[in-house]
Amino acid sequence: xxxxxxxxxxxxxxxxxxxxxxxxxxxxxxxxxxxxxxxxxxxxxxxxxxxxxxxxxxxxxxxxxxxxxxxxxxxxxxxxxxxxxxxxxxxxxxxxxxxxxxxxxxxxxxxxxxxxxxxxxxxxxxxxxxxxxxxxxxxxxxxxxxxxxxxxxxxxxxxxxxxxxxxxxxxxxxxxxxxxxxxxxxxxxxxxxxxxxxxxxxxxxxxxxxxxxxxxxxxxxxxxxxxxxxxxxxxxxxxxxxxxxxxxxxxxxxxxxxxxxxxxxxxxxxxx
Amino acid sequence: xxxxxxxxxxxxxxxxxxxxxxxxxxxxxxxxxxxxxxxxxxxxxxxxxxxxxxxxxxxxxxxxxxxxxxxxxxxxxxxxxxxxxxxxxxxxxxxxxxxxxxxxxxxxxxxxxxxxxxxxxxxxxxxxxxxxxxxxxxxxxxxxxxxxxxxxxxxxxxxxxxxxxxxxxxxxxxxxxxxxxxxxxxxxxxxxxxxxxxxxxxxxxxxxxxxxxxxxxxxxxxxxxxxxxxxxxxxxxxxxxxxxxxxxxxxxxxxxxxxxxxxxxxxxxxxxxxxxxxxxxxxxxxxxxxxxxxxxxxxxxxxxxxxxxxxxxxxxxxxxxxxxxxxxxxxxxxxxxxxxxxxxxxxxxxxxxxxxxxxxxxxxxxxxxxxxxxxxxxxxxxxxxxxxxxxxxxxxxxxxxxxxxxxxxxxxxxxxxx
Numbered sequence: 001x002x003x004x005x006x007x008x009x010x011x012x013x014x015x016x017x018x019x020x021x022x023x024x025x026x027x028x029x030x031x032x033x034x035x036x037x038x039x040x041x042x043x044x045x046x047x048x049x050x051x052x053x054x055x056x057x058x059x060x061x062x063x064x065x066x067x068x069x070x071x072x073x074x075x076x077x078x079x080x081x082x083x084x085x086x087x088x089x090x091x092x093x094x095x096x097x098x099x100x101x102x103x104x105x106x107x108x109x110x111x112x113x114x115x116x117x118x119x120x121x122x123x124x125x126x127x128x129x130x131x132x133x134x135x136x137x138x139x140x141x142x143x144x145x146x147x148x149x150x151x152x153x154x155x156x157x158x159x160x161x162x163x164x165x166x167x168x169x170x171x172x173x174x175x176x177x178x179x180x181x182x183x184x185x186x187x188x189x190x191x192x193x194x195x196x197x198x199x200x201x202x203x204x205x206x207x208x209x210x211x212x213x214x215x216x217x218x219x220x221x222x223x224x225x226x227x228x229x230x231x232x233x234x235x236x237x238x239x240x241x242x243x244x245x246x247x248x249x250x251x252x253x254x255x256x257x258x259x260x261x262x263x264x265x266x267x268x269x270x271x272x
Numbered sequence: 273x274x275x276x277x278x279x280x281x282x283x284x285x286x287x288x289x290x291x292x293x294x295x296x297x298x299x300x301x302x303x304x305x306x307x308x309x310x311x312x313x314x315x316x317x318x319x320x321x322x323x324x325x326x327x328x329x330x331x332x333x334x335x336x337x338x339x340x341x342x343x344x345x346x347x348x349x350x351x352x353x354x355x356x357x358x359x360x361x362x363x364x365x366x367x368x369x370x371x372x373x374x375x376x377x378x379x380x381x382x383x384x385x386x387x388x389x390x391x392x393x394x395x396x397x398x399x400x401x402x403x404x405x406x407x408x409x410x411x412x413x414x415x416x417x418x419x420x421x422x423x424x425x426x427x428x429x430x431x432x433x434x435x436x437x438x439x440x441x442x443x444x445x446x447x448x449x450x451x452x453x454x455x456x457x458x459x460x461x462x463x464x465x466x467x468x469x470x471x472x473x474x475x476x477x478x479x480x481x482x483x484x485x486x487x488x489x490x491x492x493x494x495x496x497x498x499x500x501x502x503x504x505x506x507x508x509x510x511x512x513x514x515x516x517x518x519x520x521x522x523x524x525x526x527x528x529x530x531x532x533x534x535x536x537x538x539x540x541x542x543x544x545x546x547x548x549x550x551x552x553x554x555x556x557x558x559x560x561x562x563x564x565x566x567x568x569x570x571x572x573x574x575x576x577x578x579x580x581x582x583x584x585x586x587x588x589x590x591x592x593x594x595x596x597x598x599x600x601x602x603x604x605x606x607x608x609x610x611x612x613x614x615x616x617x618x619x620x621x622x623x624x625x626x627x628x629x630x631x632x633x634x635x636x637x638x639x640x641x642x643x644x645x646x647x648x649x650x651x652x653x654x655x656x657x658x659x660x661x662x663x664x665x666x667x668x669x670x671x672x673x674x675x676x677x678x679x680x681x682x683x684x685x686x687x688x689x690x
Contacts, residue, residue, distance in 0.1 A: 035541065038518050050337045055344075056357060118374055128374045210375040211325055213358040221330030221359035223514045225534065228331065 024239055031232035047233040054230055057218060061234065064199055064215040067130075071137035072194035078138065079145025079190055080183075086146075087153040099150075106143045113140060114207035121208060128210025136208040137198045144197060145190030152186030304341060306350050309582065313405075314575065318352035322572045327366065327377045329559070330359040332432075334592035341588040347579050353572050370395055370564065378567040379576055384421040384558045385472070385629040387428050392631065396427040397563045403574035404429065406581035409599040413623070414558065420628045421558070428560035429577050432595035434533045435618065435626060436473060436555045438548045439516075441526040453481040453550045455527060457500075462507045466519060466528035469511035471644035472629060473555070474501060477529055480552040486627050489636035498643035511649065520545060531557075532615050533595035547615045549622045556626035558598070 034044040051057060082102070089095045105113060117139070121132045156179065164174035202216035209217065219231055326344075336342030344355050360366040363386040369375050370390065382390065390396050401407055407429055412418065414430045422428045438455055444464070449455055456465055456477065468474055476486035478497035488494065509525050517534070519525040521541040535547045561580060563573040579585060586602035596616045597603055603611045610616070632640070 036517075038522060039541065053336055056335065056359065118372065122372065122374060207374070211356065211358060211377070218330070218359060221361040223361050224329055225331040226514050226517045226537070228337075230337070 024235075027232045028236045028239070031229060031236045033229065036226065036229055047229045048237075051230040051233045056213075057215070057230060057234065060213045060215045060218040063212055067133060067137060067214065068195050068198035071134055071141055071198045072191055074134070075138045075141035075194045076145050076187060076191045079142045079194075080149055080187055082142065083146050083149035083153060083183075084179075087150065102143045102146050105140050106147075110140075110201070110203040114204040117204065118207040128208060129212055132208045132210065133205060133212060133214075136204050137201065140201070140204060141194035141197055144193040145187070148190040148193060149183055149186040152183040156182050304346055306346070308584065309350060309579075314351045314579070317572050317575065320352075321354075322569050323354040323356055324379065324569060324572050324576055325356045325358075325377045326576065327358055327360060327369075327375075327380045329381065330361055332359070332381070332559075332593060333357075334589040338592075340592040341585075343580075343585055343589050346585070347576065350579070351572075351575060353575070355576070373566070376566065377564055378569055378573040380562055380564060381431050381559050382562065383629075384560070385631050387560060387562060388421040388631040390562065391422060391427050395565055397565045397567060397570060398426055399429065399563060399577070400570070400574060403571060404578045404581065406578045406583075409581060409583055409601045411598055411600055414598045419558075420630055422560070428562045429581060430558050430560045430598035431580065432533070432590060432593065433556065433558045433598055434531050434595050434616075435549065435622075436468075436476070436529060436557070437532055437535070437615075438550060439520055439528050439530055439535045439538065439545055440548065441520070441523060441542075441544050442546050443523070443544045444526045450546075450548050451551050453477050453529075453552055455548075455550075456529060457481075457504050457507065458527075459507065461527055463509050464526040465504075465508050466516055466525045467504065467508050467511050468516075468529050469513050471640050473529070474644070474648070475640055476555050476629070478504075480550070480554065483552070486555060487630050487632065489633055491639060494636065494639050494643065498647055501643075501648050505648065531595075533593065536594045536613065536616060549618060549625075551625075553625040553627060556623065556628055558628070559595075 030038070031047055032043050032045065033040055034046065035041040086095055086098050089098075114136075117132075117136045118128075120126075121128055126132055126135075160178050160182075161174055164178045165171070169177060200216070202214075202220060205214045206217055206220075215234075219227065222228060222231070334340040334343045336345065344357055347353070348355055360369070363382050366380060366382055367386060367389070370377070370380065371393075387396070407425070410425075410430055414433070415425055417423060419425055419428075419430075438450070438453070440450060440455065445455075445461065449458055449460065455461075456467065458465075468477075475494070475497050478500040479486050479488055479493065482493070482496055482500060484490075484493045484497065509519075512519065512528070516525075516528050516530050517538055520528055520538050523542070523544075532547060535545065539545050539547075561577045563570055563577070567573050580589070581599065583599055583601040583605055586597045586599050587605035590597040590602065591606050591610055594616075597606075603617065
């Protein structure tokens, strides 16, 4: 790579990173601002204390997290089973049909999903609240899990499964010892995607939540007056949490990789 | 991998635990004297395990932040009734929730015109004033025939009120230009004017400027007002709602129509801001407490309303919100500075020149919305549309280019092999 290209790549990278992260940095900085506006008037951690004392924000945060946890666990299970089922289908036509149908919730506008779910719940006399909200969230989380597992399944060498059977596994063991570990990264990605989607969602929740209030609804309802800096504090905490989780998982992955390399090189030495 | 999952789950659980236990929670209300209230009345429903569902505007109650009084907590401690408090962002969204019955509420706090709509549709319950003795404190101005949206307050008790006016920055705006709604049409301040992003208020301004009623249903008058609003467009910096705070405080914009209660919040940040009641007259709005017809705990709901009408509570609550209280008794308990503010509590002359919104007919509403969407707010939509088209076009060109390049390379590679 020539010196010039390298220079431009760096500039470009910096620019993109700034574009992505400066809003977050801004939120973090202003969560420590003592005034409510954008004028810097001094450092304070007051908004954090107020945040923890604000019952409405805290209860809606708890609702959001609980909902996300339940919905993502259920949709991970459902999505995994669905992916396995579709993978083992013989008919190609049926396979494509099912894949297309699962894509629909991802492609259709949220407002359509939200309103139609609301109508469905009213028509079916399912009282809106936790039940309806969880069903709604599972319904839009499953496709993301499904779609992140399917490619992993396609990568599996089918002979591995038969090999496991030949080597004395029963079908259940072959499944848990061969198939599951192979697609685990896909399951995990799907789970995290579902978790994020669920925490993120506003429109569908708005129509199906009934009396429950999720975090996004609370924040949205502040827009007639002014969004409180407590939300900046909350965003900062949530960003840090996600950041730490990512950091830990990356460090762990790197270590694992290294351990593998060392093992391979040792094996090589031994064999020599 | 397993470890990552367990770490993630542990972190999530820890996070939610910390939050649910409210590690910093302080008992608000401890220092607040509960014995000043009528104990016999407020203990009537104690121990009955009642939960009241209250639906209010966001950031529209004193909730204990910034050393204010946590009004709901005081109510819960006083009466033993649990309050499930949730919030909405606009009358229209609140209405859709009530209308679809997809959620259950006991108490809602809509604005005047929405109250008359809810009354007409039979969604509100008639109040039993025997249970709301504190209603006596409400000023005459808001009761009886003076309450246009709900004559005799059969269904609602005023919570706050305020007016719409022009906020301007004295550093940049000449005093002689101020006084009329036409300040918002003044060429001199092109690019520094903001307009309210809400069809009802925007039309009311144009209608007042043209000398019509702000409740007009005459199609010609509405068309003329729409034209007026269209003329204003080139002069505007933006249509805004909550962004008005930052834009005005930071002096990015100099002139904006908004509610007086929010002006007071802005004034705390920037003392160059001034508020003006336009001479053509303006809107006076009331947000009021209502009990829904579906409510299963009407008596408890009325107790909540009565509590919100305690002068002490109203004073604490509205000092925090910044809007005006409908009770002189509460006003007297407020800090002098707040209670005597000439903008929050304007003179009788100014008040005489105000008008309340009442529910427009469906046709008039439709007309208003049509003009608003198709003629006034359309340009910004158009621009976005063309930007989207441009982006898509560029994306397609890039993809095609890359594809052609790749094919060329492939061909070249094949040629080389041959």
